[in-house]
Structure formats: C-alpha cells, structure tokens
Amino acid sequence: MKFGIENLGIIKKASFNLNALTIITGDNNSGKTYITEAVYGLLKELRSKLEIHLLEKHIDRLEKNKKVEFLFDEYQDYVIKDINRIVKSYQEDKLYKIFASNKEHFEKSKIIFELISFDFSKSSNLEFKTQLGKYSITNNQKHINIILINDKIEETVKNRIDVKDIWNMAFSVFITEKLFKKVEYFCAERSSIDQFQLDIDSNRSKLINTLQNNDDIDVNLLLENKTGKYPLVVSDYINMIRDLRNNGNNFENKLANSIILKKANKLIGGNFEVLNDKFLFHPNTDSNLQLLLSETSSSVCSLLGLNYFLFRNLPGSILFIDEPEMNLHPKNQRELARLIVAMMNFGYKVIISTHSDIIIREINTMILFNYTTNTHILEEEGYSNFEKLDLSKLNCYTTKKNEDNLTYSLEKIKVNKDTGIEIASFDNTVEEINRIQDRLL
DSSP states (O other): OEEEEEEETTEEEEEEEOOSEEEEEOOTTSSHHHHHHHHHHHHHHHHHHOOOOOOHHHHHHHHHHSEEEEEGGGGHHHHHHHHHHHHHHIIIIIHHHHTTOOGGGGTTOEEEEEOOOOOOOSOOEEEEEETTEEEEEEEETTEEEEEEEEOOOOGGGTTTSOHHHHHHHHHHHHHHHHHSOOEEEEOTTHHHHHHHHHHHHHHHHHHHHHHHHOTTSOHHHHHHHHSOOOOHHHHHHHHHHHHHHHTTTTTOOTTOOHHHHHHHHHHHTEEEEEETTEEEEEETTOTTOOEEGGGSOHHHHHHHHHHHHHHHOOBTBEEEEESTTTTOOHHHHHHHHHHHHHHHHTTOEEEEEOOOHHHHHHHHHHHHHHHOSOTHHHHHTTOOGGGOOOGGGEEEEEEEEOTTSSOEEEEEOOEETTTEEOOHHHHHHHHHHHHHHHHHO
C-alpha cells in the first residue's frame, strides 16, 4: 500500500509504503502522529465503505446454475474506482473529524492512496445465508467461486432483503477482507484510557440521565459544552477497552498464535483476566495474586491493549503503535522489539512511531542475525529464527524539517544488512552526550 500526504498539519509532503514492518521516527512535534492517524483513519474507511457489486452476467449465471466462477481481474478496475471514491470522500468530509478538529484546518490537505498489489495468494471462504439457502464464496488464487451449498429455505432472511442484494453485500465483504485487513491503533494515551474508561462512561451516563429527566435543558448547548471530542484513535481505544470489559474473557481467538502469546506473556510479566468489569493482572511470579490495574506498573497498563490484540486478531491484521517504548525499561523495550519482529514474521503488519534508540538498535540486531554467517550466535544469545528480520519486509522513514524551517517532509532512511537502520538524529544526540562527558572525565 502506497500513501501520499500533503499539507496535513505541520507535514508539507510525505510519500511512503506500508511494509510488513514500517518505522517512522523524527523529532517531537514533527508530524509523525498526524501521518499515522490519517493513514489509520483511511484504512478503516476503506474497510467499512468498499462496495463491489457482481456483474449482471455473473448474477445471471448464479441464478441459472446456482454457481458461478470468474477471475478477480474482471473486477479490478471497479475496485480501483471505488477506492478512489472513498479516498476523495475521506479527504473532503472525514479527515478533519479523525482529528476532532475544524474543517477549515484541512481545506488544503490531500490524501493519495494506491493499492500496489492485489494479494489473492491465500485461499479464503465466506459462507452466508439467503432466502434461497446457504452460499459460499471461495478463491483459488484469483479464481473466485460462488456456489449454493445448501438449498434449505432460510426463514430468518425470507423476504427481508432481495437475494441479489445479499449476493452483492457478501461479495463486497469477501473482497474487502482480501484487500483490507482489520486495523487497530494504540495511541500514546493508552495507559490512562485503560484505567479511566469507566469514569468516561460514567460521565456519559450522567449526561444522558440529565437529558432524560429535564425538559428545560438546551440539549445542543449542553452537548457542546459537556461532551468530549476525541480524535478517532482515542475514541477507538476507549471503545476497545469498553468492549473487553463488557465481554469478559470471551475474546480469545482459538487460532491465536501460541508462540506470539508466550513472547507477549514474557514481556508483560503475567496474564490478564476480566472479572465484574474489572481488569485483573496475575504476575508470573505469583499466579495466585490478583492485582487491579491501578495496583500494577505503568508498563503493564501500556501493554494491556497489545495483549488483547494478540488474543483477538489473527495474522494479517494491521497494528499501529504510537511510542511503543512508553513506560518501558530498556530491557523491556528490547523484548518488545523482538515481539514486533516475531509478529511481522508470522504475518501481522506493524507500524510504529518511535523515539527509542533502544528499539532501533534491537531491530538492527535482528537485521544482522538474518545476514550473518555466524549462525551459532543466534541460538547462543537466546534468539529464534522468527526473530530474524529480512530487509525486504522493512521500510523506515524519518521526518525532516524543510527549508522554510516551519514544515516537515518524510524521508526514507537507508537500511543495509551490515549496519541496519542509520538514524542520524539518534546517533548525533548520543555522540553529543559522549563528547560532553569526555570533556568532564
């Protein structure tokens, strides 16, 4: 996926591709979060708004033969056209809402999106019900099949929705799942949200009760003054925490990767459970001990969302993490870097925005492991093959101040197999500290 951004906040221009692992670095207040939040919002919009209808000739065959087979290539131009429609609408009518801001601040903003490839390499299956029976949509590479697998009349959907509309909706869902996977964003405010989500909901409930019990209140004025406006990434994280509390422990996907979960457990130092709307933490050092989030460290709170993401989402899902190093000791920053690379190697897409020299250095170690001839070092140092990083799976960028000394652009960072990622701003800062200390010693 290729993105272009122009005149977004302090960002003058940015062009970048999402890879299996994408890293964005740069100074504070240089627009990194603007970039990642805008991309996250667009991916969510594409996933929820894509509409691809079956061609009439394929509907005719499906009606006549109860099955139809065709190549995705027949629909590629329609997909591109609908993507362009969604991107245009997002830029004009939705972008400013993503940041809970004013529309006039984004009048000159521009978003460009290009789907570089249509990946149909993995087979998928979607079953759905109509009043004519149960159908399935499958693919073998780009060959797509829709077939009636059970002609038992489904009373639950009888006469509610036209069967052609159901076919079209199911086909849109199938194509969307192939092209745009589930996406989540862990914002920098996550540690606070984990603990204060109940207070947020309590305040909302009080507001609703006030509205219900007093006819004399100016509703519009009250909503304007008393309700919070949060950026999309904050609202979504609040909703995720609420969903986890409400659904108790019924969140685990049975196909979740056990290797990844074990690495996450090591990083977090324990397990979570939900009991009576409360998150409880069981440290590995004492499984009988139950701690409320308020009784745990800030690092445990900051990793809560990651723990549940791995339980709930299968490889292929996309995860944005703003400041992954937040609240973490350097030792745990290294462990998190290793977990991120392992996630990438098992099929997740991860995008991080970081200031951490420790995380970058650890990622460099895993790049070197992938190309070294001294393979025995990998095992001796306690690493595994799924913690090796192939450069073809990595893109790294940094924000760079423009000549006007006010705005920033995004610049691709050189990465090579001998030294890894070279970030001048990190190196220069460390060298400056060392220079001063050398003078003092």
